[in-house]
Amino acid sequence: MQTALADFIRNTPEGREADAILRKCVHCGFCTATCPTYQLLGDELDGPRGRIYLMKQVLEGKEVTRSTQLHLDRCLTCRNCETTCPSGVQYGRLVDIGRKIVDDHVVRPAGERLVRTALKEGLTSFAFAPAMALGQLVRPLLPGSLKAKVPARQAAGAWPARTHDKKVLMLEGCVQPSMAPNINTATARVLDALGIETLRPKAAGCCGAIRYHLNDQEGGLEDARRNIDAWWPYVKDAEAEGLVAIVVNASGCGLQVREYAHMLARDPAYAKKAERISALAKDPAELLPAFAAELKQALPRPAEGRVVFHPPCTLQHGLKVRGAVESLLASLGATVPPVGESHFCCGSAGTYSVMQPELATQLRDRRLGHLEATKPDAILSANIGCITHLASGTGTRVLHWIEWLDERLAAR
Numbered sequence: 001m002q003t004a005l006a007d008f009i010r011n012t013p014e015g016r017e018a019d020a021i022l023r024k025c026v027h028c029g030f031c032t033a034t035c036p037t038y039q040l041l042g043d044e045l046d047g048p049r050g051r052i053y054l055m056k057q058v059l060e061g062k063e064v065t066r067s068t069q070l071h072l073d074r075c076l077t078c079r080n081c082e083t084t085c086p087s088g089v090q091y092g093r094l095v096d097i098g099r100k101i102v103d104d105h106v107v108r109p110a111g112e113r114l115v116r117t118a119l120k121e122g123l124t125s126f127a128f129a130p131a132m133a134l135g136q137l138v139r140p141l142l143p144g145s146l147k148a149k150v151p152a153r154q155a156a157g158a159w160p161a162r163t164h165d166k167k168v169l170m171l172e173g174c175v176q177p178s179m180a181p182n183i184n185t186a187t188a189r190v191l192d193a194l195g196i197e198t199l200r201p202k203a204a205g206c207c208g209a210i211r212y213h214l215n216d217q218e219g220g221l222e223d224a225r226r227n228i229d230a231w232w233p234y235v236k237d238a239e240a241e242g243l244v245a246i247v248v249n250a251s252g253c254g255l256q257v258r259e260y261a262h263m264l265a266r267d268p269a270y271a272k273k274a275e276r277i278s279a280l281a282k283d284p285a286e287l288l289p290a291f292a293a294e295l296k297q298a299l300p301r302p303a304e305g306r307v308v309f310h311p312p313c314t315l316q317h318g319l320k321v322r323g324a325v326e327s328l329l330a331s332l333g334a335t336v337p338p339v340g341e342s343h344f345c346c347g348s349a350g351t352y353s354v355m356q357p358e359l360a361t362q363l364r365d366r367r368l369g370h371l372e373a374t375k376p377d378a379i380l381s382a383n384i385g386c387i388t389h390l391a392s393g394t395g396t397r398v399l400h401w402i403e404w405l406d407e408r409l410a411a412r
């Protein structure tokens, strides 16, 4: 697609990157067929091709309107379109650039600004844990919409006491330890069963995705630098430390850490370190398939059960991991039936379910329809946001697949 960038962006790194991405798009429209918001709304401007066209206009200096902002807001950043695109258009990068410019030009209504600030500061703050604990205490009294965002209190289970020569660092995350503390301890227990010790440097915190994708890109970079500083003492001499990976068990956070290399590429103090960190970051779905034989041996009996897997968009379209969890669980003895529209977003999408509740609920129910049609004992996923969002619409148990595996390893 030919573009003529406006003066304000032409000779900037963002301008050059956006121009290169736009040039790859041949306007074929294949991506619209798999775009969840286009499927729901049927409007070209609520599909990737239309949004790319809107961003092209913005970058060419045409008028930026509230309507442009709304069409970009409705995008889930699920990157389903990237998987479909035959020309390799990196839509996710383009929309980050486009949204920033649009927000610099169009002032949001006061209510929206308030919600976005509350999410950005609240979810990543130290006050989130006590607020979640209070919410869980009064959960039975909460109205339905709020109750859906507050999962029932969960016991974390024990952190393994054994030490091993092989080690991983774990990113514990910002909201996950308060909402579903068992995911991190279950990950550590599964790795312990494989002879791997999990370390969790306390100075690491939010991966930065919340702030970065709410257009506080500088705030997101600060989060990234803080995590790199926390991990670097272990990473700089990884071999001597026995370090095999940085495990990130929320695929949304894992994708963000994988992108540190790109985000910090122009920061001379952090570029090299960020490359190393991104290369070490692994989702459990990338790490554990290599240990399938050891897992099978560690199981007291085959991991029987009928489960379905909802692959988060950040796992399948962002990290490009497809089918690995389903294959691993099936190889361990589980029945894992195929699920319709498995490329589709569940509507959670970071803070999307708060900011676009109607679309998020429609997508959740559509996804649950496919998942529950298989009559599973449990729905498994790989990201705290998807797990909480799906659980709010079903009576079927929803949990991280590593928790399910941990339960099978502990079964006597």
Ligand code: SF4
Pocket: 024, 025, 026, 027, 028, 029, 030, 031, 032, 048, 049, 052, 081, 084, 085, 086, 087, 088, 089
């Ligand atoms: S599929 Fe790719 S090339 Fe075709 S319109 Fe969509 S983004 Fe452009």
Ligand code: SF4
Pocket: 034, 035, 036, 037, 038, 046, 047, 048, 051, 074, 075, 076, 077, 078, 079, 080, 081, 082, 091
């Ligand atoms: S990221 Fe997802 S919602 Fe956004 S345009 Fe692409 S497919 Fe559609």
